Amino acid sequence: MKKILQIGAGKSTSYLIKYLSEHAEKDDFGYTIVDKNLDLARKIAGDNPRVSLKTVDIFDDEQRQQLIRDHDLIISMLPARLHMIVARDALDFGKHLVTASYISDEMKALDPEVKAKGLVFMNEIGLDPGIDHMSAMRTINDIKRKGGEMLHFESFTGGLVAPESDDNLWHYKFTWNPRNVVLAGQGGVSKFLHEGKFKYIPYHRLFRRTEFLEIDDYGRFEAYPNRDSLKYQKIYGLENVRTLYRGTIRRVGFSRAWNVFVQLGMTDDSYIMENSASMTKRDFVNAFLPYSPSDSVELKLRYYLKIDQDDELWLKLEELDLFDDTRPIGLENATPAQMLQKILEEKWSLQPGDKDMIVMYHKFGYRSGDENKQIDSSLVVIGEDDTYTAMAKTVGLPLAIAALKILKGEISKPGVQLPVHPDVYEPVLDELEQYGIRFREKQVPYLHYNPHHTMG
Amino acid sequence: MKKILQIGAGKSTSYLIKYLSEHAEKDDFGYTIVDKNLDLARKIAGDNPRVSLKTVDIFDDEQRQQLIRDHDLIISMLPARLHMIVARDALDFGKHLVTASYISDEMKALDPEVKAKGLVFMNEIGLDPGIDHMSAMRTINDIKRKGGEMLHFESFTGGLVAPESDDNLWHYKFTWNPRNVVLAGQGGVSKFLHEGKFKYIPYHRLFRRTEFLEIDDYGRFEAYPNRDSLKYQKIYGLENVRTLYRGTIRRVGFSRAWNVFVQLGMTDDSYIMENSASMTKRDFVNAFLPYSPSDSVELKLRYYLKIDQDDELWLKLEELDLFDDTRPIGLENATPAQMLQKILEEKWSLQPGDKDMIVMYHKFGYRSGDENKQIDSSLVVIGEDDTYTAMAKTVGLPLAIAALKILKGEISKPGVQLPVHPDVYEPVLDELEQYGIRFREKQVPYLHYNPHHTMG
Secondary structure: OEEEEEEOOOHHHHHHHHHHHHHOOOOOEEEEEEOOOOHHHHHHHOOOOOEEEEOOOOOOHHHHHHHHHOOOEEEEOOOHHHHHHHHHHHHHHOOEEEEOOOOOHHHHHOHHHHHHOOOEEEOOOEEOOEHHHHHHHHHHHHHHHOOOEEEEEEEEEEEEEOHHHOOOOOOOOEOOOHHHHHHOOOOOOEEEEEOOEEEEEOHHHHHHOOEEEEEOOOEEEEEEEOOEOOOOOOOOOOOOOOEEEEEEEEEOOHHHHHHHHHHHOOOOOOOOOOOHHHOEHHHHHHOOOOOOOOOOHHHHHHHHOOOOOOOHHHHHHHHOOOOOOOOEOOOOOOOHHHHHHHHHHHHHEOOOOOOEEEEEEEEEEEEEOOEEEEEEEEEEEEOOOOOOOHHHHHHHHHHHHHHHHHHOOOOOOOEEEOOOOHHHHHHHHHHHHHOOOOOEEEEEOOOOOOOOOOOO | OEEEEEEOOOHHHHHHHHHHHHHOOOOOEEEEEEOOOOHHHHHHHOOOOOEEEEOOOOOOHHHHHHHHHOOOEEEEOOOHHHHHHHHHHHHHHOOEEEEOOOOOHHHHHOHHHHHHOOOEEEOOOEEOOEHHHHHHHHHHHHHHHOOOEEEEEEEEEEEEEOHHHOOOOOOOOEOOOHHHHHHOOOOOOEEEEEOOEEEEEOHHHHHHOOEEEEEOOOEEEEEEEOOEOOOOOOOOOOOOOOEEEEEEEEEOOHHHHHHHHHHHOOOOOOOOOOOHHHOEHHHHHHOOOOOOOOOOHHHHHHHHOOOOOOOHHHHHHHHOOOOOOOOEOOOOOOOHHHHHHHHHHHHHEOOOOOOEEEEEEEEEEEEEOOEEEEEEEEEEEEOOOOOOOHHHHHHHHHHHHHHHHHHOOOOOOOEEEOOOOHHHHHHHHHHHHHOOOOOEEEEEOOOOOOOOOOOO
16 A cells, blocks of 8 residues: 655645545555644544554654655655755655645755656645646647747736635735745845846835736735746746736735835844834834934824825724734844734734635736737635635645645656646646636737836 | 065055055065055055065965065955955964954954964954044043943944035045945844934835934035944943944935935845846836836836936936936946946046045033033045045055054054054044044034934
């Protein structure tokens, strides 16, 4: 009997565990889940005889290696920086590996050895990265097969709160690692291609360079650009496109208000604030504003960022109790980003029963014969509750489906890879449709990159 | 006969060479100057029999070590990152060392060995750091000696163009490494203390947090905060002050216009721009602005940064030919910061005969008996021409004076140090006065930190 080992069983793994434990009997495999906290795994997998739950110290080489040696395929749900510990063992012992994370340079360097051993190290097979690659490649290859020439590709993804659980002014709740949300966009310039011109946006302007998106039945959204939109240009076969842009989706108004945090410096994770343990939210805000012997924090902030007194943005700040002076935020030796995260987590955590929502949107512009054409493709997935979230579903199911297909030899091309080949994305996307993860495509007029439909 | 070795003879060393070559005979020492380009040294030192000029590859260990072994005191005018090569040799062969650079952690780590060998490794003895330390410590120690308790210390320095050579709208020319000017303020938050409150400014807001300074006979200036104003708190003995702030001086209006470059992302040195070799200034500006099928670069920029059509700031941009589309900037594989530097160097270089100006301003607030008092102290030095600049004078003379005193044993406290002890700063400041480097002090009302003199 073949065996799958899943390392890490955090709250984003509910659908992964559900899928694999439900398939273990039928597809005849054993399934081991390892984590410090196994509550979620126990709740979902129940007393399935095919499933073993274990507590193992993955930093203990002997324990970890024994475990990996004893399985055929390893799913690493660890934080991305820890994948390599598992990857090296998997390579040494000749086991397949699946992760939902970006391929690091270290991971990429294993490719020749992985290939030599005939192993599949499949990465970037969650939502974003994951479903974005697969759905984009399917349409791009369709267009090319029909003789079309790609001119234009834009792709947007967002993890949001579902309309029925949307009860704050930001129209946002955390459905993924809050730290990543607070740090989003940092660490380098955002770079993309608009109509043949390379464009660069520094972090501090990112949230003022949004554009709008409309999704049928769900209304209007906004998107800000990702760090490197050009990263997949070659991999997607888009060397000759004039526009290449990838972005993150939020509800309208989020980015403009988030920009207040960026402008103040609250998202900075590079230094520890003095006396952070005793700081109230009001002190925290004031640390980024000029000293005044008389003026209020509120007026100083309004003046500093030129916020009109009747700007709706202000209500978003008030909703976070940002001017509260009654109790400390309560973090010792914290960076601004850590302080901000704590403030937001109090307000933006999914509550029991809350539903989240995943939104993805692609625009494919292409030349077909004498005509320029465009296909817009969108995906909306609504979660069931705060355990079976849309995020856990869209990350976990592609991973689970691919893992099982690799285990069964149905996906077998060896190497360190991401899911951009039809052998992988076709069967995975097909099966995802059975779970309601289905894109809606429509033909729209091709307008070049011209979001405001303006002409001089 | 004792011998001084000066490694590096760039354009900021004119006064250093002048002072040492003029003193060599009287004070009976030999003086060797080493650089690839010895034009300046030859011009200034002339055919002084005490002075030898040499071309040595300082990366050739044997050549360098032979040279250092043959001298008693080494002045390193190399780029700061190269000091350690010289410092280790100086330590090995038991030679004194003098630099005008900040003490790096590596340099600091040599302290026990330097002390054990009875050597003086004097650093931070130029202008800023240098004269700022010495002049501040003299007044602070005076105040303390008279029973005063320090409450408040602010210190500002700027290298500018002299009024008589000020012929551009920025009222600025490069008098020091242009690269450092372009990158100024980057690499971390700016941190200071105002009336007992720690304040933090992210880089992208730095140039909008200036305040004004008035200097008798020279009018109004502005200053933006340095990176870490608290760095010298302990060294200066200012543990209990309520305000501690260090800043960089510019003429009024410079920072607000510089902020355009910061906002666009033009000062970023972290990535290479695509096709930089073919970019005109106009292309360069446009790379940071949204694509539009119809709108001009000018209008896009005005709109993006909300610049009124009659804002004087715009003339500053036009003066740099920033919208020129007739010729490439001409740098291959360049970062935005390198492109910007090239644009500015075309306009802001000192011309033959141009005079520069050094401005320094300290505010010392203190409690004396029942009273709060304040002393303001200012220094203005005007250069003679584009060789004998005020910058070269204020960097080179303290260095030269200290070097000679160390050589003669008049400064002898061993260790890796900066000039904050009276044994060093008193004789150096006294001698500097003979060269016209003299502070003007005046008693002013103590107003706390309250630059606008406001009350609610």
